[in-house]
Amino acid sequence: MQQRHMCKCAKxxxxxxxxxxxxxxxxxTHKNCGEGLNDDxxxxxEKELVKYWGFEQK
Ligand SMILES: [Zn+2]
Known part of the structure; x- marks a missing residue:
């Protein structure tokens, strides 16, 4: 995996x-710090993202 900066914000x-x-x-990407989110x-x-995009998982 490519090394990149990760968001370390607590919330x-x-x-x-x-x-x-x-x-x-x-x-x-986290707007507040401009860094990508970490996997956790x-x-x-992920679930909110699915709703945001209007995809339904079946
Ligand atoms: Zn952040």
């Missing part, structure tokens, strides 16, 4: 997250 709310397109991938943070947002 990130879904509304502070911006989704940036990078090629074919979407990079979830991203996992906690």
């Amino acid at each position: 990130v709310t879904f509304y502070e997250v911006e989704f940036k397109l990078s090629g074919m991938k979407v990079i979830p 943070q991203f996992n906690s947002f």
Whole structure:
């Protein structure tokens, strides 16, 4: 995995997250610090992300 800066904020709310397109991938980024979310943070947002995009998991 490519080394990149990760958000280290203790608390990130879904509304502070911006989704940036990078090629074919979407990079979830914390607006407050400008860093990408780490895996733990991203996992906690995955369900909200699905709703945000209007996808339903079946
Ligand atoms: Zn942050």
